[in-house]
Amino acid sequence: MQVTRRQFFKLTAGGMAGSTIAALGFTPGQALADVRAYKLQRATETRNNCPYCSVGCGVLMYSLGDGAKNAIPSIYHIEGDPDHPVSRGSLCPKGAGLVDFIHSANRLKYPEYRAPGSDKWQRISWHDALTRIAGLMKADRDANFIEKNTDGVTVNRWLTTGFLAASASSNETGILTQKVTRSLGILALDAQARVCHAPTVSALATTFGRGGMTNTWVDIRNADFILVMGGNAAEAHPVGFKWAIEAKRTRGARLVVVDPRFNRTAAVADLYVPIRAGSDIAFLGGVINWLIANDKIQWEYVKSYTNASLIVGDGYSFDDGLFSGFDAGHGKYDRSGWQYALDENGQARRDPSLQDPRCVWNLMKAHYSRYTPEVVSNITGTPKDAFLQVCAMLGATSARDKVGTILYALGWTQHTTGTQNIRTMAMIQLLLGNIGMPGGGVNALRGHSNIQGLSDLGLLSTSLPGYLVLPTDKQTDYATYISQSTPKPVQAGQLNYWGNTPKFFVSLMKWFWGDNATAANNWGFDWLPKWDKSYDVLQAMELMHQGKMNGYICQGFNPIAAFPDKNKTVASLSKLKFLVTIDPLATETAAFWQNHGEQNDVDTASIRTEVFRLPSTCFAEEDGAIVNSSRWLQWHWKGANPPGEARPDQEIMAELFVALRELYRKDGGKAPEPILNLAWPYRDPLNPTPEELAKEMNGRALADIPDPKNPGQFLAKKGEQIPGFAALQDDGSTMCACWIFAGSWTQAGNQMARRDNADTGLGNTPGWAWAWPANRRILYNRASCDPAGKPWDPARQLIKWNGEKWVGADVPDFKIDEAPDTAMSPFIMNNEGVGRLFAVDKMADGPFPEHYEPMESPIGTNPLHPKVVSSPAVRLFADDRARMGVHTDFPYVGTTYRLTEHFLFWTKNSRLNAIMQPEQFVEIGEALAKEKGISQGDTVKLSSKRGFIKAKAVVTRRIKALQVNGQTVHQIGIPLHWGFEGATQKGFITNTLAPFVGDVNTQTPEYKSFLVNLEKA
């Protein structure tokens, strides 16, 4: 009798000894004699990074095929890279399932086309697809391009075709996308950052000077106290979160979670504190009030390194929910009064004693005095004693030798008050002296693997690379733009690094238009599109919905799943003339015209949109760099060829651009100059290499660049890669596509490919990859020392002044030879040199964060100021106002999130992840389930004013009802990951429910708090 190996083990596991089986007549000799060769014996190992989240874990990919001419490599095993300083060999369930992503049955292999009204795909050649797309684009651009606005200003913008940029593709794809789209005049250019972390950039850059996560994943281990609020790091960033556990294990750090749900992070926390979704500013404003009232302030830090002592001008006030300058007719603030009082030299006046009633300190103190513990508890539903416990733990980190950190993600960003949620915490960390400190900071846990990179590269409607801002149509000429974009110091002796803006901008223009950008034509300033308003994704969809957009190109993006109000998104796409998707996987967006019953109930025949579905490579099939949340640019290598005819994104972008350029060359057309003059110096114009593009991002000398400190010497000779951004010039003698990446590929080679994981102290590994800016790992690290240059905490010595210069384990974030006794302060990007408690005029909704209710409020009032319930400066389109629900019809708070086993809408295509989380569900608290007669596993229908989804009910104790303003508020948790494509069971698109309204400052949609109704289906 023969048995298989599997049957044999099943039998022995059943309790029978092998001898007994033999005695019964079984003879499994063949199975027992099997000897398997070592799985990786003949494999080729290639280093790469997990493409899902921003932890950026290292992976080793193993392929067969030895590189011989006719051998085709295929990846058959992936494991964690043990050398990687963050992941150290770990992978979460998503990373562990990467082989299934590469070989997913839903990988696209050939370009496909859907004709207007058709119900099927048909195969098409690359040439035919790209020729047709280029023709459609040119026809639309020529018909709708705006060369001058009604004031006669040259604006060169094309608003009727939009572009969504991929957030997991490499920097090299990103920068080429920037070059092509801007040369065409596209303003409706956006990336995933718009729907995730845009508020992070706006909040952190306003407060500290740069918009990135301040510290690093590994540095979390140096914290004494870790607050996780507005995020769920154990679930969404599992491998990065291990450094929080390391802090607990090695130094007894306390971990506190404040969240609407008792989530997976809470499961390992020392304290879990519930909160109502959308009430974070009330909580954090209460913390500020408590810290001031209880004197838990790092006073020397606050007085020296923040704007507490600066005096605010008379134009600023706050009264009953409104800041000064509100224009009710337009729903906007005039921010001109939110300024410092200046002296006769244009410098901000100061009162170091903090006695002046108009100094920032006293205005802030008065503003938050309303946020008493009772008020906090009433608005948030958080029990008062739990709130006070958090205050006490945070307050303890005001000591010089105690440091606390905050880990947050989309639980803060995705609100109409998203930017201000983060601002409030940034202010708290300044008050506690925790910025610049090892173990401290405000740690924005970015989502996608390269959304940090895409933000850095300016793939957002009004941005340019390196956080330069695209000119507006009010900046009618180059001189006006430069003067308005270059801040002047408002405190003497400050570095004011943005003062170098002309050097960054001119070098960027030399990258765009090469020799055609000259001083005589203002470096091609006219060729850039000028904006009149933000064409963010909500605005683009609104225009599409109004029939004012004709074309849309989605590169690695699935908007019908990712944008709010899915039914509106589908209706909008249905009005397009053409839609192009570029993706490794089949997406719902590409198939938006298909009827999938209740899950996508459309009339296919009436949808006249032409759709092109173009297959691209995935991470494993390309070289390039992605930027993790800690701002590390990590280079990765190709391990296999893509399936079928799939192509790298750069190749697709290049071929499309070259086809368009040929059309303009041959046939002429509207405003051809920015296209025909674009620098395209690539060896193969149809396929720029990642190396060529990466070198352009670093920047190159176009002439010899003299070293001002050493006459006769040069910072770089003509043709050389520049060593760093300090070498950039504003006279056209340097080119650089992204000034903050300068230093990443120097004459010494590709710094992003470095793999030295030696620890230089406190877990710093400066020899691993390369971090912007200047390979600095912890931002604002000058503030880890006291004004005299000595570390506040000798046990956390990161840098210090050695009498001649700043030295230490990290690259100092300061002028290297600037002695501590000068006036220069640590926040070198800010024109005051200090951290901003008062945001001056940088925020659209007030210099101090204020609690406003979500647009759909479960209590229908604002207990702080009932006349101003939600943010008065919110942008809400007329049709969407009619699609907002009220709490009497939709009484429960819905909040969306993701799960460890899935990454948004990709991993549902990967078999392993589909097995782990196969079916859509929602989480309902026990009390609500009882009230509604819903049992575990029932199918329920969840509706908002915009549509409904159906899912299985998970009845849980993890979500408890809260008492808010005298009423009971139930919250419902809604994971995101399902749709009508993929290897999981089919499901509804969760964002059918979310409202079409965004953060006041950045328009990131309010996915985290909206109103729903619940019934048993």
Ligand code: SF4
């Ligand atoms: S999803 Fe994030 S935590 Fe998980 S393996 Fe990938 S990079 Fe690491």
